[in-house]
Amino acid sequence: VEVGDTEVVAILQKMVKQRRESITTYEGAGRTDLADKEKAEIAVLETYLPKQLDEAATKAAVAALVAELGAAGPKDMGRVMGAMKERFAGQMDFGKASGVLKELLK
Numbered sequence: 001v002e003v004g005d006t007e008v009v010a011i012l013q014k015m016v017k018q019r020r021e022s023i024t025t026y027e028g029a030g031r032t033d034l035a036d037k038e039k040a041e042i043a044v045l046e047t048y049l050p051k052q053l054d055e056a057a058t059k060a061a062v063a064a065l066v067a068e069l070g071a072a073g074p075k076d077m078g079r080v081m082g083a084m085k086e087r088f089a090g091q092m093d094f095g096k097a098s099g100v101l102k103e104l105l106k
Helices: 005-028 030-045 054-069 076-087 096-104
Strands: none
Touching: 005 030, 030 054, 054 076, 054 096
């Protein structure tokens, strides 16, 4: 079975997400040693991922896409999210982008 670049990025992102969840758990239990180990693993994994857009770049990209697609309200959310996932796969936290989009499409 061949795995393409898109699938590899998705796998790496899932691995990073799992480690972030572990960090939260470990820090809550006072196990900073284990949390630090997970943080180090994230640093290594992120070297293989595309550069992530920061908050300002994410807001700008979402706003530009809303304008480009002529999105006007909440009913357009799915269409804009679909376009974002096509254009920014692996470069954007879609959970945060979704929040930005909801604010713009009120």
